Amino acid sequence: MKVYFSGSIRGGEPDRVWFQTLIRYISRHGKVLTENSFGYSFEEEASFDDAWIYERDVEWLREADAVVAEVSAPSLGVGYEIAKAEEWGKPLLLLYREQPGRKPSAMLNGNKALEMLVFTEEEDALKAVEGFLAPLKGRSRVSTSP
Amino acid sequence: MKVYFSGSIRGGEPDRVWFQTLIRYISRHGKVLTENSFGYSFEEEASFDDAWIYERDVEWLREADAVVAEVSAPSLGVGYEIAKAEEWGKPLLLLYREQPGRKPSAMLNGNKALEMLVFTEEEDALKAVEGFLAPLKGRSRVSTSP
Numbered sequence: 001m002k003v004y005f006s007g008s009i010r011g012g013e014p015d016r017v018w019f020q021t022l023i024r025y026i027s028r029h030g031k032v033l034t035e036n037s038f039g040y041s042f043e044e045e046a047s048f049d050d051a052w053i054y055e056r057d058v059e060w061l062r063e064a065d066a067v068v069a070e071v072s073a074p075s076l077g078v079g080y081e082i083a084k085a086e087e088w089g090k091p092l093l094l095l096y097r098e099q100p101g102r103k104p105s106a107m108l109n110g111n112k113a114l115e116m117l118v119f120t121e122e123e124d125a126l127k128a129v130e131g132f133l134a135p136l137k138g139r140s141r142v143s144t145s146p
Numbered sequence: 147m148k149v150y151f152s153g154s155i156r157g158g159e160p161d162r163v164w165f166q167t168l169i170r171y172i173s174r175h176g177k178v179l180t181e182n183s184f185g186y187s188f189e190e191e192a193s194f195d196d197a198w199i200y201e202r203d204v205e206w207l208r209e210a211d212a213v214v215a216e217v218s219a220p221s222l223g224v225g226y227e228i229a230k231a232e233e234w235g236k237p238l239l240l241l242y243r244e245q246p247g248r249k250p251s252a253m254l255n256g257n258k259a260l261e262m263l264v265f266t267e268e269e270d271a272l273k274a275v276e277g278f279l280a281p282l283k284g285r286s287r288v289s290t291s292p
Contacts, residue, residue, distance in 0.1 A: 079225025
């Protein structure tokens with residue numbers, strides 16, 4: 001199973017430690033296509049060609065069996081990817097960490113077609129990831145059997 | 147002509163004065179469907195029902211003849227709306243203000259199907275809006291003539 005993990009890179013306050021925890025956890029269930037996108041410094045990442053990033057990410061998104069998006073920090077790219085994943089009918093889980101004085105995006109939280117977990121404990125988010133991916137892995141196994 | 151103006155609300159650092167300047171400027175060419183979305187305090191805006199916001203905004207986006215998106219601040223909703231506008235074939239102009247130590251979203255800037263103006267002078271952004279909307283207004287007039 002291939003999983004596209006989406007999270008803020010150039011946008012607001014990415015939580016790198018948490019992203020790595022999530023990526024390691026998702027890796028138990030399948031290949032995280034974007035796992036190397038989150039290890040760069042701002043300077044390294046900013047040196048990449050934008051068209052190359054866009055084309056690589058869109059290709060990964062197309063081939064993904066599932067999408068996990070971390071939506072605690074604002075990000076144009078993550079919002080764009082969620083809409084594309086919805087358009088292409090990808091199973092999609094959104095994770096939002098409760099923050100004082102903040103609210104999740106109305107365009108995501110108000111869309112009944114999207115599943116968003118609002119969490120305070122990281123353990124609850126990991127359990128939601130487990131509950132989301134485990135049945136998909138079963139389905140993907142069935143569909144590739146002869 | 148109906149124009150959907152999109153900009154950060156709950157996301158990163160919305161520039162309210164600049165947004166109002168843009169909305170007033172766009173209003174010379176047509177109705178700005180979202181013009182009342184940018185005048186609320188955080189508390190007022192956060193008190194609205196997310197599903198109501200989502201459904202209203204998606205309906206406006208569907209009926210828009212053109213979309214102008216301010217992408218200087220990160221925003222999940224704006225990224226989502228840009229992807230929807232692209233999916234629905236809406237004419238789309240993105241405006242990004244140069245900021246030290248920042249870069250525009252790679253997913254937007256790297257997508258050759260999207261037109262992004264990177265500006266330092268607001269006057270240049272307003273000129274780009276003029277150049278984007280004026281020909282559309284002509285087209286819209288022609289298509290509604292008997």
